[in-house]
Amino acid sequence: MKIRRKKAYLVTMVTVLILFTGCWDRVEIENRGxxxxxxxxxxxSEGKIAMTYQFALPSAMFGAGGNGGxxxxxxxxxxxxxxxxxxxxxQILTRMNRVPDLQHTxxxxxxxxxxxxxxxxxxxxxxxxxxxxxxxDVLIAEGKAEDLFDIAPLTANSTADYLSEIIMLNEKxxxxxxxxxxxxxxxxxxRRGTDFIVAKVAPGKKDIEMTGAGVFRKDQLIGYLDxxxxxxxxxxxxxxxxxxxxxxxxxxxxxxIVFEISEGKTRVTPxxxxxxxxxxxVIRVEGDVAELEDxxxxxxxxxxxxxxxxxxxxxxxxxECEEIMKKAQEEFEAEFFxxxxxxxxxxxxxxxxxxxxxxxxxxxxxxxxxxxxxxxRVGLVD
Amino acid sequence: xxxxxxxxxxxxxxxxxxxxIIGVTISTLPRTVVEDAGLxxxxxxxxxxxxxxxxxxxxxMLAGKFPDAVILEYGRNLLGPIFSKVMITLWLVYFTALTGxxxxxxxxxxxxFLLENTPIEIIILSMLVVTAYLxxxxxxxxxxxxxxxxxxxxGSIFIVLLLSLQNFNxxxxxxxxxxxxxxxxxxIPITVISYLGFELLLFxxxxxxxxxxxxxxxxxxxxxxxxxxxxxxxxxxxVFSVDSLKYQIYPMLELAKTIAFPGAFAERFDVFFAxxxxxxxxxxxxxxxxxxxxxxxKLVGLKNYRPFTYLFVPVIYVISLLPQEVAQVNQFTTWxxxxxxxxxxxxxxxxxxxxxxxxxxxxKSEDT
Numbered sequence: 001m002k003i004r005r006k007k008a009y010l011v012t013m014v015t016v017l018i019l020f021t022g023c024w025d026r027v028e029i030e031n032r033g034x035x036x037x038x039x040x041x042x043x044x045s046e047g048k049i050a051m052t053y054q055f056a057l058p059s060a061m062f063g064a065g066g067n068g069g070x071x072x073x074x075x076x077x078x079x080x081x082x083x084x085x086x087x088x089x090x091q092i093l094t095r096m097n098r099v100p101d102l103q104h105t106x107x108x109x110x111x112x113x114x115x116x117x118x119x120x121x122x123x124x125x126x127x128x129x130x131x132x133x134x135x136x137d138v139l140i141a142e143g144k145a146e147d148l149f150d151i152a153p154l155t156a157n158s159t160a161d162y163l164s165e166i167i168m169l170n171e172k173x174x175x176x177x178x179x180x181x182x183x184x185x186x187x188x189x190x191r192r193g194t195d196f197i198v199a200k201v202a203p204g205k206k207d208i209e210m211t212g213a214g215v216f217r218k219d220q221l222i223g224y225l226d227x228x229x230x231x232x233x234x235x236x237x238x239x240x241x242x243x244x245x246x247x248x249x250x251x252x253x254x255x256x257i258v259f260e261i262s263e264g265k266t267r268v269t270p271x272x273x274x275x276x277x278x279x280x281x282v283i284r285v286e287g288d289v290a291e292l293e294d295x296x297x298x299x300x301x302x303x304x305x306x307x308x309x310x311x312x313x314x315x316x317x318x319x320e321c322e323e324i325m326k327k328a329q330e331e332f333e334a335e336f337f338x339x340x341x342x343x344x345x346x347x348x349x350x351x352x353x354x355x356x357x358x359x360x361x362x363x364x365x366x367x368x369x370x371x372x373x374x375x376x377r378v379g380l381v382d
Numbered sequence: 383x384x385x386x387x388x389x390x391x392x393x394x395x396x397x398x399x400x401x402x403i404i405g406v407t408i409s410t411l412p413r414t415v416v417e418d419a420g421l422x423x424x425x426x427x428x429x430x431x432x433x434x435x436x437x438x439x440x441x442x443m444l445a446g447k448f449p450d451a452v453i454l455e456y457g458r459n460l461l462g463p464i465f466s467k468v469m470i471t472l473w474l475v476y477f478t479a480l481t482g483x484x485x486x487x488x489x490x491x492x493x494x495f496l497l498e499n500t501p502i503e504i505i506i507l508s509m510l511v512v513t514a515y516l517x518x519x520x521x522x523x524x525x526x527x528x529x530x531x532x533x534x535x536x537g538s539i540f541i542v543l544l545l546s547l548q549n550f551n552x553x554x555x556x557x558x559x560x561x562x563x564x565x566x567x568x569x570i571p572i573t574v575i576s577y578l579g580f581e582l583l584l585f586x587x588x589x590x591x592x593x594x595x596x597x598x599x600x601x602x603x604x605x606x607x608x609x610x611x612x613x614x615x616x617x618x619x620x621v622f623s624v625d626s627l628k629y630q631i632y633p634m635l636e637l638a639k640t641i642a643f644p645g646a647f648a649e650r651f652d653v654f655f656a657x658x659x660x661x662x663x664x665x666x667x668x669x670x671x672x673x674x675x676x677x678x679x680k681l682v683g684l685k686n687y688r689p690f691t692y693l694f695v696p697v698i699y700v701i702s703l704l705p706q707e708v709a710q711v712n713q714f715t716t717w718x719x720x721x722x723x724x725x726x727x728x729x730x731x732x733x734x735x736x737x738x739x740x741x742x743x744x745x746k747s748e749d750t
Contacts, residue, residue, distance in 0.1 A: 025496075025497050025498055025499045025500060103650060127629075130494060130495060130498075133639065133642075133650075134636070134639050134640040135640065135642040184549065184621075184622075184640050187626055188622065188623050188625070188626045191623075191625045191626040191628075191629060192623065192625045192626070341553075341623075342553065344557075345553040345554055345555075345556045345557060346553075346556045346557060347557055347560070348420065348421070348557040348560055349557070349560050
């Protein structure tokens, strides 16, 4: 009996030792190639895509040599051309002595030409792939995404870090940068079949400018908004960032007055009728008077002055909203203010019935804007 | 089996019921619920929970009539030897098939999320060995494990849900009022089977410290699951929207993936969740494994169920590997769930009916 038990014990131990020797899926960290950014472009040859991986070279990034690493290259960009995303990835493997690791990927940049063709067939890999973070930012490149990765800004370790930090740190402070679009938001829009905008990045000499936005109808890039239009759009999509509005000549004041937005909130309600939808937007903005051109103006704290400025800014915002709505309806024929999603949320049945002609209905929609501006402070001088 | 040594405390019964319910399904539930019914599925889920509570009441009433025996014993009194054997066989088929299919779903999810290169055979086998090891010692250790793991499991689920609030969009629920009764009626069977697990009360009622509180404990257990399920589905819909949720195979794990911490530390939150989800699956399979083993013991008329817990290892291993691909796994899951659903719906009612007619002096128990 005792011997049998010992035997059973032995067999169990050996089995366990053989089966569970460490982790089956282990890849040592030094064998991993951390991909920081992914670029997708249309390749020269027909029907193919060019995928760029920006690999981190950690030894150069954090190695000896004081601030920010050594002189050498901190990243390595590998591009491969293939008919599908996954095959492009496999092709990169043939030229890489590491296991690509997508867990720390910060940005996905999509080239203009590819975006114009439509994203449906290329985005699927990123939703299916387990390692990709759903909060990875998506950007549109003016020109080729591949070229952007060659730019190495001095303040960051990699192009990908640089771009994701611009979004993370500065998007809320500048209302000319388009709202953050990550993979989660993107997939929601694509699944729903609604229109949206994605921030555009354009190459500079030593830096990359995040300016303007690409307009998508369903999954196709159909045009761009300039930074001013992005600002106007952000009124309507309830993502009011800090920024300034300039108004001129009010209350007997010479030259311009700069109003600085500190916070704001937009509430859009759709009025759904049988065959049409109208939108009511209520925008509340708070801010300060930041700059007066007329240094000698006597009394900025007076009731009349403040009210006059408030009314003027309200008109200005209202005008901007109407302008951008008109542009969306007439030039783009795309409802990139999340209006489609909004209508769908309010009345799912109606939307499902009218989905096919939704953009036509949107074209005829009226937008009524109510703006309420409060000037809380005027700065330190009267 | 008289009342001897340690019996199950009230807390243990509650955690047993809730652990048996919350298991592998929680990771896939939000998609199942909204896939065909949209937002109506959320209503269907709550209704399904209430129906499960009603069934729990029936089970508790039945258990209350026979405080000293479990269904495998009093079934013989009520149904006669032949029908009771049929009933036990059905339970046995259900429990073994369920244990097998849960192992498979679990292994598939683990392979997709954590261990990409590990063969599922190994994942299944390692889970199975641990399950068998715990199940051989009977219901008491299982209950203690459930009692210990349950707060951790519920805690991890709610941490994921709370952190997901950052992406939550209440607007996704604006058209919740557009009720479509046919959609709700269609989804109810599917939601009811997602609550399966409370049937274990039929098998453990005799081992509890206070059998008269079985109804209360069962209802609390189902109630906890109802709240957890509803919260999980509501959060998933709010984060993903119905349109995108339809495409997620493992919405709860995906939900954990969308959580972002400021400063980008803890980037793969899904791994954290998956670890506790493994515990949830473990507590579920071990209960059904044990129930399967005692059913088989009763069927062949033996007393000691221990040999059968070992015997089950190869059987369940084979069952879990029977479906070849994901579509077959789903098909198999549906069959097993409907078998379980019908057993849970029919057997307590049947037995109760027989018990009542007999008590009123009729001796027509054989005609059922």
